Amino acid sequence: MDAVFEVAGQAVETSASAGGPWDHAFQHGAAPAALVAWAAERLETGPPMRIVRLTLDLLRPVPVAPLEIRSEVVREGRKIQVAVISLLAGDVEVVRAGVLKVLRSSPPLPEGLGEAVLDVLLPDQCEAISDEQRVSSTVARSPFLKGVSARPATRDEPRLGPAAIWFRANQPIVGGQPISPVMRAAIAADFGNGVSSVLDPKQWSFINGDVTLSLARPPVGEWILVNADMLLGRDGGGVAAARLGDVEGYFGRSAQSLVIERR
Amino acid sequence: MEPVYAREDDVITPIRFAAGPWDPAIHHGVAPAALLARAIEAAQPPGAGQVTRITIDLIRPVALRALKVTTRTLRNGRNLQPTEPVLTANSTQVARATAVRIPSLFASSRFRLLADVAAARSDLCEGAGTMRAERGGPSLAATAPCIHAGRLRPALTQHPGFDVPQKKGNRGRRF
Numbered sequence: 001m002d003a004v005f006e007v008a009g010q011a012v013e014t015s016a017s018a019g020g021p022w023d024h025a026f027q028h029g030a031a032p033a034a035l036v037a038w039a040a041e042r043l044e045t046g047p048p049m050r051i052v053r054l055t056l057d058l059l060r061p062v063p064v065a066p067l068e069i070r071s072e073v074v075r076e077g078r079k080i081q082v083a084v085i086s087l088l089a090g091d092v093e094v095v096r097a098g099v100l101k102v103l104r105s106s107p108p109l110p111e112g113l114g115e116a117v118l119d120v121l122l123p124d125q126c127e128a129i130s131d132e133q134r135v136s137s138t139v140a141r142s143p144f145l146k147g148v149s150a151r152p153a154t155r156d157e158p159r160l161g162p163a164a165i166w167f168r169a170n171q172p173i174v175g176g177q178p179i180s181p182v183m184r185a186a187i188a189a190d191f192g193n194g195v196s197s198v199l200d201p202k203q204w205s206f207i208n209g210d211v212t213l214s215l216a217r218p219p220v221g222e223w224i225l226v227n228a229d230m231l232l233g234r235d236g237g238g239v240a241a242a243r244l245g246d247v248e249g250y251f252g253r254s255a256q257s258l259v260i261e262r263r
Numbered sequence: 264m265e266p267v268y269a270r271e272d273d274v275i276t277p278i279r280f281a282a283g284p285w286d287p288a289i290h291h292g293v294a295p296a297a298l299l300a301r302a303i304e305a306a307q308p309p310g311a312g313q314v315t316r317i318t319i320d321l322i323r324p325v326a327l328r329a330l331k332v333t334t335r336t337l338r339n340g341r342n343l344q345p346t347e348p349v350l351t352a353n354s355t356q357v358a359r360a361t362a363v364r365i366p367s368l369f370a371s372s373r374f375r376l377l378a379d380v381a382a383a384r385s386d387l388c389e390g391a392g393t394m395r396a397e398r399g400g401p402s403l404a405a406t407a408p409c410i411h412a413g414r415l416r417p418a419l420t421q422h423p424g425f426d427v428p429q430k431k432g433n434r435g436r437r438f
Binding site: 100 | 312313315316318320322323337338340342343345356359361363365366
């Protein structure tokens with residue numbers, strides 16, 4: 001299976017499989033989110049650190065075209081690293097991402113404190129979403145989503161509003177490189193609005209201008225749970241937010257700022 | 264009421280209430296957060312849209328010293344207007360924010376609102392003075408000078424705090 005991106009140094013080649021739901025010439029937000037997560041993990045730190053937060057500002061639609069990755073460490077601390085990663089198309093900055101890493105340590109926490117167990121079915125207890133269901137969904141007509149498996153995490157009838165869905169990215173993101181659990185979480189973080197829309201996607205668009213991923217602990221495995229809901233303002237703004245989980249429980253949160261427009 | 268900051272031209276100096284709970288010489292996170300939010304609002308032209316997200320990077324501890332804010336607009340798009348204010352102390356970046364703003368084009372649209380407020384409305388809650396007394400001493404957060412300049416009201420009658428290990432003279436402090 002070809003990868004979504006081929007990366008050589010700072011230069012990125014983008015395949016058509018990065019295409020998004022609204023216009024196939026522009027990428028699904030999950031594709032640059034995964035690419036930025038990959039670049040963020042490769043930023044070296046002094047002491048061992050891990051990513052606790054990624055925020056992508058999707059400054060402009062990201063074209064399915066060659067990109068450049070630029071990284072800058074804003075602060076190299078003893079306990080934290082703050083970095084900015086930009087994606088450029090030509091000379092234009094299309095994505096600007098903030099990365100926060102925190103020192104890995106093992107504080108002697110009381111057993112079980114701060115852990116959150118799942119309140120939905122595990123991926124191997126769920127049925128796959130059929131091709132029919134996927135084709136009937138406007139949002140699912142994204143080339144990028146062809147490389148992603150989805151399973152509803154409850155037996156509820158599909159409907160608008162809050163929903164819990166498991167996702168597994170199958171298509172390699174960066175050529176020759178595994179998809180890390182953080183990259184998987186970054187992909188899932190951009191699915192919150194698609195999963196939980198309270199508006200009919202045939203009549204409304206609710207594109208996100210950003211995506212934020214916060215990780216209480218590193219995710220594990222291939223399946224990522226997106227348990228999402230959506231809040232709407234009355235002035236065209238809105239927020240889709242999700243609890244993110246893996247087979248061991250909830251590990252983090254995601255949020256997207258929405259621009260609501262009538263189609 | 265005494266303000267948290269004094270401003271002279273573009274220099275902003277904390278007066279008394281900016282300190283946080285961990286170190287009396289270091290800002291509470293909410294004080295620079297409010298400064299950055301103000302800078303984001305100040306950067307928008309009159310009639311511009313609403314801020315839908317602010318993310319604040321606390322790059323390093325913000326000492327209680329003079330600060331400067333500089334703001335740039337990353338893009339002045341039709342639908343999105345991301346802004347990036349940076350807080351500096353002695354020319355060193357100490358905090359930065361990124362904000363997403365969208366234009367208020369849809370003020371007349373009617374959307375279904377899904378906000379569930381499980382807690383009580385703030386005007387129905389008792390002040391935090393009661394909470395502190397009940398909890399057997401101030402919580403860690405409440406010891407910060409910055410918090411003395413604000414008000415707290417627990418919105419749940421069953422406070423979902425947890426007990427911390429008992430210390431001498433501390434009756435099951437919760438926070």
